[in-house]
Amino acid sequence: MMMREREQRTVPHADPPTASRFLEVRDLTEALAEPLSAEDQTVQSMEDASPTKWHRAHTTWFFEEFVLGAHASGYRPYHEQYRYLFNSYYDAVGARHPRPQRGLITRPGTYEIGEYRRHVDSAMVDLLQSGTAPVVAELVELGLHHEQQHDELLLMDIKHVFFCNPLLPGYGRHVVGRTAHAQPLEWISHRGGVIEIGHDGTGFAFDNESPRHPELLRPFALGSRAVTCAEWLAFIADGGYTRPELWMSDGWAMVQQQRWTAPLYWLPEAQGWSVFTLRGLQPLDPAEPVCHVSWYEADAYARWAGVRLPLESEWEAVATDTPISGNFLEPDVLHPQPHSGADADHGLFGDVWEWTASAYSPYPGFRPTAGAVGEYNGKFMVNQFVLRGGSCVTPAGHTRPTYRNFFPPSARWPFTGLRLARDA
């Protein structure tokens, strides 16, 4: 749910967000930006990505536009043109700066963006401490989840910026040396039948997770962990990137046009593969989940392995009873880690988002909400595939079994991997 920023209708929610929770989320964004220089925060390395500075401003604009502007009496916008500069895609809000030119905005600078954030935070804290109506609480909750999504985008995008620099700088310097082996692949069986998927209304969820509804599943089995780099090396060695029969037609065209021979961020070196990470260039760890593969690659891999990708309903059927734990955003890690068999969560959450076989479509009975916040709830439900789980750059607490992330099948710069499935 990362590529384009999305905001969606929340379901009723018991605990309204407090000022301290608000600041906790907001401060994480600033903490993530802190190691980045003014230059780092300004550049846009490709159209799909955005500058750090823009993420910091856009998440702020969200609170200003939808909460303060609408619900804080007497609030005046910090700067008239920020509404134009930092709107992402809300047509109902008005015109906006073209996405591909976000990297040309040198002013306001990082310092002014910081001022902007502090100004809005102060007004928000006042508002939250004065007691909030349910509709406001709901919008704030939405804004906080929106900001968490942008935290992940910020890290994805800056990784790509650094990769475009021949000096290959690292975002962080701390290296976590967790030596581990990947568990052997096993299969989690499920007997199929009619199951319920989708969010049940308890706690926050985006509206694309609803309504909860029955799905008819055939018996199937899900891999006990994500596909590893070691397994991906076998795919490469077996000609995975050179055999058209393994690929979707569009995927094969992409392989040839983009000259793909390995996942994004893999670099061949004299002594073997290295991987560019947020900590700079590292030797490839075969035990790690493979990351930064497109849906086309995931699909080809599954075909090569003689199995398939799971449906999102299959994934959710297994995940719904699984504890939500795993390798989420930790400033000292920010990279997938090998999955040890001891973990009860099967690595379903964290490390890498897992591509599914399901095109991103509305659930039956899905209804968009009114107004600018919900104006476009479903407008990305075409030409994208659903991913499930969460990644090593997803803030802890942001994901859940019903969470539907999505990207186009060619996307590689998110932290995307895969898990296999097969008919029982």
Next chain:
Amino acid sequence: MMMREREQRTVPHADPPTASRFLEVRDLTEALAEPLSAEDQTVQSMEDASPTKWHRAHTTWFFEEFVLGAHASGYRPYHEQYRYLFNSYYDAVGARHPRPQRGLITRPGTYEIGEYRRHVDSAMVDLLQSGTAPVVAELVELGLHHEQQHDELLLMDIKHVFFCNPLLPGYGRHVVGRTAHAQPLEWISHRGGVIEIGHDGTGFAFDNESPRHPELLRPFALGSRAVTCAEWLAFIADGGYTRPELWMSDGWAMVQQQRWTAPLYWLPEAQGWSVFTLRGLQPLDPAEPVCHVSWYEADAYARWAGVRLPLESEWEAVATDTPISGNFLEPDVLHPQPHSGADADHGLFGDVWEWTASAYSPYPGFRPTAGAVGEYNGKFMVNQFVLRGGSCVTPAGHTRPTYRNFFPPSARWPFTGLRLARDA
């Protein structure tokens, strides 16, 4: 199933094709090409389309490559390089001429292509009359359905060629004046539940129609006829092409980039809309089913109308008990006709292919077949949507309730329309 030529595994079949049936199908292709000059048959007006001449040769190559070359002892290819020139996309067969350059091949000319067809037909008739093994019968059956698909492509593609000519020439001159009114829109209710969809193995089917499997449907209702031009005019008048909230994000980008303001082939004139048809420019008939709309437009229209597009399973649930009759390929018509309420078929078959809400994905348990013919059975199952029914340029007998046609959501040059659905 038109955009890229596809050949797929057949299921066992009772009656092997006879020489006379073979020639009947083959002769239709030649009859369709007959009104076209050598110049008409040579040109490629866009990358997605192919020259008439190429369709005539490629369908012939199919029999030469997969039937005669493999199963007729002593058969020698007509021309060594035709294998290169007229292969569409079979990687297993070898290299092929680049698709975007099909229109640069002036030689072989239309006459030589005719010779080529006669040569292959003669060898095929010999083969068929000598008695055919089941595997051959199956390939011939496949080849004949393949050729029927290309008959539709041929007409779609030449229509676009003529539209690129400022003189707007017509393919045929006969005008069928069928004055009629469209029936009022009614709703066909269905109570939902678990139903079976997919082909049951009786008679020919493409492999993407199998396996037959259960689907769980919610109660729904399907429109009693396709959306008409009159209804589309109301959509336009209500700002349909200018209101972003009606569109998918990708669709809205397309509207702006391509400056869409009406379906393809609609031309504004002083006295109102005209429509370019295979019989040249005609006044718009409001009673006709709207045609040449993309999925993006169909989806936006349904949203504007407050309902939705049907799932392919919903469409099939209704169609499975409906007689297969309608306005199929008739050289004197070649254009959608108003649907009179008297027709028991609800216009489900013929006139226009109907976009569904279903992304084109494999049925559960779908398995591709081995070999070049089936090499890529599923390789187009991404970034496309399923259409159902058949059109006024589909050869009669070519379609059925389980038939899954598919195109990318931006395609407008096929004969594509829509039918509404809603939750019950």
Next chain:
Amino acid sequence: MMMREREQRTVPHADPPTASRFLEVRDLTEALAEPLSAEDQTVQSMEDASPTKWHRAHTTWFFEEFVLGAHASGYRPYHEQYRYLFNSYYDAVGARHPRPQRGLITRPGTYEIGEYRRHVDSAMVDLLQSGTAPVVAELVELGLHHEQQHDELLLMDIKHVFFCNPLLPGYGRHVVGRTAHAQPLEWISHRGGVIEIGHDGTGFAFDNESPRHPELLRPFALGSRAVTCAEWLAFIADGGYTRPELWMSDGWAMVQQQRWTAPLYWLPEAQGWSVFTLRGLQPLDPAEPVCHVSWYEADAYARWAGVRLPLESEWEAVATDTPISGNFLEPDVLHPQPHSGADADHGLFGDVWEWTASAYSPYPGFRPTAGAVGEYNGKFMVNQFVLRGGSCVTPAGHTRPTYRNFFPPSARWPFTGLRLARDA
């Protein structure tokens, strides 16, 4: 003067064109088109080129628009929309069909174009036989030279069409086997000083050849013949296409982007280079003048050879006293021939157009003429270089020492070669 069709002001002329001379020029065009099928005549292989059919129609339109329409009382245009379809670039005449879409016009067909030509020829013969005013005579003379230019374009363009076909068909079948060796390279010295160049007003000339004016030359020497394929092979062998220091910056970018490794139409084969000609693929004859090289290549070659390209004034200073003879358009040849030392013309005329070091600029005092014919006389005088001499596809009688042909420095599909020069 080939790339874009140009028509230019004539100077006063003694002998008005007769009907028989008119028909002689017109018939040559038809004779050149005669070996081409309807398919061949319809295709446009790149934006810079035009279909044969279009050349036949456009040259006819020229007489209809500028002569018959303006000066034949009662003449009515053959077809209202031909004015739109066959205008090349005359803005004053009105809107026109976009150049890149000339190859999509299947109708009118070749037969209708023939009818159109006969209709206009008939009216023109009537006009010419009724006696013509000087202004008409001048326009007819211009139209005939215009048509001769298009004869050369027609051959250049169809050669490229055939080259795009993997079957590599030939335009003609007759092979002229003229075995010869190239003469050794000698240097024709000129002492420089103030000389006059440009047309002196005797006989026909295009207006870019005037006014005649003095130029100040330094002493120089001109090569006694064009550069040969043998010499070009030495350039290739010495890394000519791999050494950036030999190239203009833009030329080097072109080498890398287009992956140039030899002149256009040279094909590497197991036993050495072959050359695609209007007679099909032929073994490379080292004695021939090298042909189908861009200005960038010619310039790089000269730098490699330690000398330079001649200025157009230097070329004309030598050519002005040279007999106009050489290998011009002959249906049985249509390919450059080795230059034997016995020829007094030094091969200055015919075989290949010779790139000069002179950017195409107006002569001092150049004045465009009024009206549509002369509207844009100088509008191509930017980003092009002057070529001199004439080629093996230039109609005999069409060229002269003052003739200024021009193409962009990247053009390779004209019959372009080079001759060296050096300071004395």
Next chain:
Amino acid sequence: MMMREREQRTVPHADPPTASRFLEVRDLTEALAEPLSAEDQTVQSMEDASPTKWHRAHTTWFFEEFVLGAHASGYRPYHEQYRYLFNSYYDAVGARHPRPQRGLITRPGTYEIGEYRRHVDSAMVDLLQSGTAPVVAELVELGLHHEQQHDELLLMDIKHVFFCNPLLPGYGRHVVGRTAHAQPLEWISHRGGVIEIGHDGTGFAFDNESPRHPELLRPFALGSRAVTCAEWLAFIADGGYTRPELWMSDGWAMVQQQRWTAPLYWLPEAQGWSVFTLRGLQPLDPAEPVCHVSWYEADAYARWAGVRLPLESEWEAVATDTPISGNFLEPDVLHPQPHSGADADHGLFGDVWEWTASAYSPYPGFRPTAGAVGEYNGKFMVNQFVLRGGSCVTPAGHTRPTYRNFFPPSARWPFTGLRLARDA
């Protein structure tokens, strides 16, 4: 001579550059960068432009590569990869970072670039104070003129960066209010004949200014000042941008494709035209020389005015006896100023570079020098036009009557204007 950085052979020079002169030039660059934030200095707004930071580093690399690396014993490069990052186009020096990606380099940051400059300056001062061999003096002189060229580029490029920002920030805040009227246009006559142009070897010059050589001129007259904005407004009002007959064919295509309706940086507002300057948006001053017009526009204007652009030889013939004074780079101005008739320099120098009718070609006898510095002296002599004079962002002392600047005919972001000429 601005678009691509060029370094050229110097002629023998009397006074070797001193450390203080070296630092004076170097300090100007830093002073120009000083008002710019780290963000401002990092962005590349189009492929033709470069980030401020890159200019600062590249000019430093020049001294490191060609002076210190070659002539300072024991000097070690500051950073191994800077050689790759900051080489502009010297193939002989080795591989280099792709030009279009200069704006993606966030690290080294502006601070590190400052450190790099100080390191090199210190080594250079040591070298210069230890006494320099003539060859070194010559290279240093070249490096200083190279740096002055980049000072102008830096200002041109940052102006474009700011123009891409909807906030339209200004580089400087000081507004110089010089109220003045433009003098009436008069004509400076010259009787023509053989004159000498090119550099005579006294003092520094780039090698494209040599050799000095005779040119034969016809009698002509040159405008007494540059074309003003008031005159340009008359051109616009008379349909200058809508009449194809005024334009070169390529220029007209550009007008239509880019939708030019006025010079770059002119913005229509309710009350009339405003102009974006390095001091932000300002009301248009009709008395100012028009600036930021392409050669295509200058050429069309001259045709509209019934005259022409001067040849570079004509310009030099007049300028050679004119004092070199004018509005050069002054941090408080940085914008063209109205030319008062009292100035003896006719505004030939400073304010705006003046397009000439001369394609940029080598002077007769031009010879490139050996080695990487001179490797490509002439490699831009194609598809460009010569400009003369200097502009309001050219450092004082950098220009002279023989100076040949050049840009492609479509360039608008340099400070380019025009002066008219006519035949006498």
